[in-house]
Amino acid sequence: MNIAEVGRQYGLSTDTLHYYERIGLIPPVTRNKSGFRDYNKLDCAWVYFIKCMRTAGIPVKVLINYVALFQKGDRTRPIRKKILIEQRELLAKRIAEMQKTLEKLDLKIANYDTTFFEYEKKLAQEEIA
Structure with missing residues (x-):
C-alpha cells in the first residue's frame, strides 16, 4: 500500500507519516523497486498503534521513548x-x-x-x- 492509501485509511496526512517514520515512531517502511514506500501489514500495524496512542493523548516524546x-x-x-x-x-x-x-x-x-x-x-x- 502506498503512503497516500495508508494516510487515507488511518486519517493521517502523508507529512505526518513521513514525520513518524523520521523520528522513529514507526520503523523504516519497505520501499518498492522505484524507491517509494510500500506499506505492508506490519508497517500498517505500527501506524495503527501509534495513531491509537496519539488519539489517547500520549505525547510524541513519550511514544519515542516507548518505541x-x-x-x-x-x-x-x-x-x-x-x-x-x-x-x-x-x-x-x-x-x-x-x-x-x-x-x-x-x-x-x-x-x-x-x-x-x-x-x-x-x-x-x-x-x-
Missing part, C-alpha cells in the same frame, strides 16, 4: 508497562475533567432560555457584581 524501549526487547517490558499505566492515569484524569465540563455545558444548555440567558445579558451589560 525505543520496545526495540530493546523483552527486558524492557516492565518499563513499557509502567509507561502505559502512567499514560492511562493521565487519560483517566483528562476524561474526568472533560466529563465535569460536559455536565456544566449540559446544565447551561438546559437552562439557556432562563437563568443562563439572563446571566449572558448581565455579562453583555457589564453588570456582574
